[in-house]
Amino acid sequence: MVLPAPVARRALLSADEIAARLREVPGWSRSGNAIERTWTFRDFSEALAFINKVGGLAESLNHHPDIANSWATVRLTLTTHDKGGLTSLDFDLAMKINSL
Amino acid sequence: MVLPAPVARRALLSADEIAARLREVPGWSRSGNAIERTWTFRDFSEALAFINKVGGLAESLNHHPDIANSWATVRLTLTTHDKGGLTSLDFDLAMKINSL
Numbered sequence: 001m002v003l004p005a006p007v008a009r010r011a012l013l014s015a016d017e018i019a020a021r022l023r024e025v026p027g028w029s030r031s032g033n034a035i036e037r038t039w040t041f042r043d044f045s046e047a048l049a050f051i052n053k054v055g056g057l058a059e060s061l062n063h064h065p066d067i068a069n070s071w072a073t074v075r076l077t078l079t080t081h082d083k084g085g086l087t088s089l090d091f092d093l094a095m096k097i098n099s100l
Numbered sequence: 101m102v103l104p105a106p107v108a109r110r111a112l113l114s115a116d117e118i119a120a121r122l123r124e125v126p127g128w129s130r131s132g133n134a135i136e137r138t139w140t141f142r143d144f145s146e147a148l149a150f151i152n153k154v155g156g157l158a159e160s161l162n163h164h165p166d167i168a169n170s171w172a173t174v175r176l177t178l179t180t181h182d183k184g185g186l187t188s189l190d191f192d193l194a195m196k197i198n199s200l
Contacts, residue, residue, distance in 0.1 A: 044155070044158065044159065044164050045159065048151075048152070048155045051148075051151065052148070052152070055144070055148045058144065059144065059145065064144050064170075064171050066168070066169065066170045067167070067168070067169040067170075068166070068167070068168050068169075069166065069167040069168075069169075070164075070166045070167075071164050
């Protein structure tokens with residue numbers, strides 16, 4: 001069973017909070033109402049394995065990045081669509097992805 | 101071992117050939133130098149399963165679509181990058197993807 005995230009983790013972050021949290025997730029940068037990071041792997045097979053690991057994390061957190069893949073390259077974009085911007089959910093997932 | 105595709109399958113298609121081959125791949129449409137199709141699944145899990153099936157096909161043909169996923173939605177874009185446009189490789193893969 002996937003429980004909804006606590007209310008506080010779903011509140012929109014201020015610009016200062018976003019700047020502070022970006023420092024916790026090396027490689028990610030802000031892009032409008034979202035944060036994104038791009039990885040380049042050795043080949044498509046490695047890129048797909050990464051996408052599957054990210055997918056498992058996303059399912060367990062019930063929060064999903066947008067995924068763009070072109071052969072060995074994967075770009076992930078995170079935002080909280082139903083809030084119209086960045087929340088702690090996005091940074092929590094980015095941290096877990098960085099730990100993969 | 102993955103062999104290179106025969107030369108004829110890697111030749112750029114003319115506008116007439118592209119129009120003819122598009123009729124063989126329902127759901128795909130031309131977008132500049134590429135063809136693309138979008139699928140909407142029930143949820144992320146189904147979308148990811150589809151991406152993995154497409155990935156297996158792509159590896160077996162040594163020809164890979166660009167993949168864009170946003171939760172239950174998957175958009176695939178096909179072109180032959182090293183030829184700068186559409187070849188039979190793209191339509192052969194699109195047909196196999198449509199048969200999944």
